[in-house]
Every structure is written in structure tokens, then in C-alpha cells.
Amino acid sequence: MNLSEDRDKIVSVLEKILSDRPLNAFRFAEHYIGNGDVSDAVILPIHRLTCVLDGQFCLKVGSGRQITQEVYSAGTTLMMRPFCTTAFAPGSCCEAFGLVCRPGFLRIFYCEAEDGRHYFYHLKDTLRTSTHHALSALFHLQDDRDSRSTMSDLLYLVFTLLKEDLKRSRICDCGKSFQLWCRISERLEEYYDADPTRSELAAEFEVTETYISRLFRRYAGTTFKEYLRLIRLKKSERLLNETNLTVSEIAWQCGFHSTTYFIRSFRSVHHVSPGHYRRLKK
Numbered sequence: 210m211n212l213s214e215d216r217d218k219i220v221s222v223l224e225k226i227l228s229d230r231p232l233n234a235f236r237f238a239e240h241y242i243g244n245g246d247v248s249d250a251v252i253l254p255i256h257r258l259t260c261v262l263d264g265q266f267c268l269k270v271g272s273g274r275q276i277t278q279e280v281y282s283a284g285t286t287l288m289m290r291p292f293c294t295t296a297f298a299p300g301s302c303c304e305a306f307g308l309v310c311r312p313g314f315l316r317i318f319y320c321e322a323e324d325g326r327h328y329f330y331h332l333k334d335t336l337r338t339s340t341h342h343a344l345s346a347l348f349h350l351q352d353d354r355d356s357r358s359t360m361s362d363l364l365y366l367v368f369t370l371l372k373e374d375l376k377r378s379r380i381c382d383c384g385k386s387f388q389l390w391c392r393i394s395e396r397l398e399e400y401y402d403a404d405p406t407r408s409e410l411a412a413e414f415e416v417t418e419t420y421i422s423r424l425f426r427r428y429a430g431t432t433f434k435e436y437l438r439l440i441r442l443k444k445s446e447r448l449l450n451e452t453n454l455t456v457s458e459i460a461w462q463c464g465f466h467s468t469t470y471f472i473r474s475f476r477s478v479h480h481v482s483p484g485h486y487r488r489l490k491k
Contacts, residue, residue: 251399255291315336
């Protein structure tokens with residue numbers, strides 16, 4: 210993996226997008242609150258977007274209460290809310306660019322249509338507050354149907370800011386440990402409910418458990434167990450807001466094997482019980 214090459218490739222793709230301005234349509238995926246099963250699904254508690262630059266992007270999408278198979282053509286940007294459900298469907302052959310808005314950094318990817326090669330970069334060191342705010346505004350326009358006509362202009366503004374941030378980034382020169390941390394944190398957000406352990410992560414990423422702990426202290430400022438607990442609590446917020454599941458059922462779905470421990474953990478972060486939190490949100 211050549212991080213410098215990936216960064217430079219992504220910068221060149223952004224320059225071409227800004228020059229040609231090929232994106233003119235938006236589609237939206239909401240929080241998924243249905244009960245259907247999507248095999249090989251990706252469910253993340255964060256915002257994402259994927260821009261189809263050429264070809265067709267085929268995806269199974271769980272949005273609202275429905276699961277549908279969607280086909281997105283060139284020129285379309287798919288805006289994904291936290292906890293929407295997506296899974297690749299047969300027939301995809303596309304050139305795509307995308308962003309995954311993880312806490313504290315952006316995961317940027319580009320996929321070539323011809324050979325399917327993927328380029329990735331995790332941007333943190335030069336990610337400006339202005340870029341973050343512009344991206345946040347773009348996602349919040351999804352709630353304001355009267356302002357959606359301005360989304361295209363705001364998307365290109367985000368890309369303009371992002372290009373400059375990328376050009377100044379030096380993670381590729383000295384941040385391989387950060388890149389590894391990003392991959393590990395992504396894996397935890399996908400499998401938080403399966404009781405992942407430090408030893409399993411160490412084996413998967415071919416490092417020691419001690420090194421895993423060091424990465425969490427350095428980049429998350431906390432321990433492995435505490436980081437996993439916070440991910441689970443974030444998931445529980447969504448279930449409390451959008452389902453009628455009992456507190457015990459939510460605790461179990463989020464990976465807490467003790468309802469008492471879940472309530473105590475939730476109260477330590479929100480200063481109210483899960484039941485009180487749900488009533489306040491109604």
C-alpha cells in the first residue's frame with residue numbers, strides 16, 4: 210500500500226470532478242428501522258456519501274422501513290444517514306468516489322471502473338474545521354427539501370476544501386500507525402455486537418495486543434473496552450429513538466449482556482436512564 214500514491218490519485222480525481230462538474234442528482238438513504246435481513250450488510254453510525262462518476266452502482270439499501278435494490282447511474286450522489294443499511298448487489302461496474310465521516314477524520318475512497326482498483330486515504334492531520342462544517346451542512350440540507358437545489362453547489366465546495374486539505378496532508382509520510390488505527394476502528398464499528406476482542410483484532414491485523422492498546426490510547430484517548438462501550442451506547446441511542454424495543458432488548462442487541470450494566474453505562478454518558486432519555490425524545 211503506497212499512501213502517497215493513493216493521496217495523489219484522489220487529489221487528481223477531485224480536480225477532474227471540479228473541472229467537469231459531472232454530479233447533478235442526489236438520492237437519499239434514511240435510518241433503517243425495518244426488520245428485514247440484508248446479507249453482508251454495512252451498518253455504520255455515521256454519515257456517508259458515494260458519487261457515481263461512470264457506469265452503474267447496484268446496491269441493496271435498507272432505508273426507513275423498506276429494503277430495495279437500487280441502481281444509481283453516472284452523475285448520482287447517494288447520501289447515507291447513520292444506520293442506513295447497504296449491501297452490494299450483482300451488476301455493479303462503476304467508477305465511484307466517496308467519503309465516510311468517521312469521528313475525527315474522513316475516510317476517502319476512489320474506485321476505478323476498468324480494473325476495480327481501490328484507492329483509500331484517511332485524512333486527519335490537515336482536515337480543517339471549515340471542511341468539516343461544510344460537509345455537515347451538506348448532510349443537514351437533506352432535511353430541508355426547500356434547500357436541496359443548493360446541494361450540488363455545496364458538494365463542490367466540500368470537494369474544493371477537501372482537495373486543499375489533501376494536498377497538505379503528511380499522514381502518508383509518517384502515519385502508517387494511524388492508517389492501521391482507522392482500519393481497526395472501522396472493523397469495531399461494523400462488528401461491535403459480536404464481542405470482538407483485542408486478541409482477535411491483533412491476529413487479524415498481524416500485530417500484538419499491546420500494540421492494539423497503544424493505538425487506542427494514542428488515537429482515541431481511551432482504552433479498547435471503553436471505545437467499544439461508547440460505540441454500543443451510540444447504537445442504543447438510535448434504537449431508543451426509533452424503535453419500541455424494551456430497554457433489555459436494546460441492551461442485548463447492542464452487545465450488553467447485562468441490562469443493569471447497560472443502564473449504568475448509559476446514565477454515565479447521558480446523565481439520565483435509557484427510559485428517561487426515550488421519553489425526552491418523544
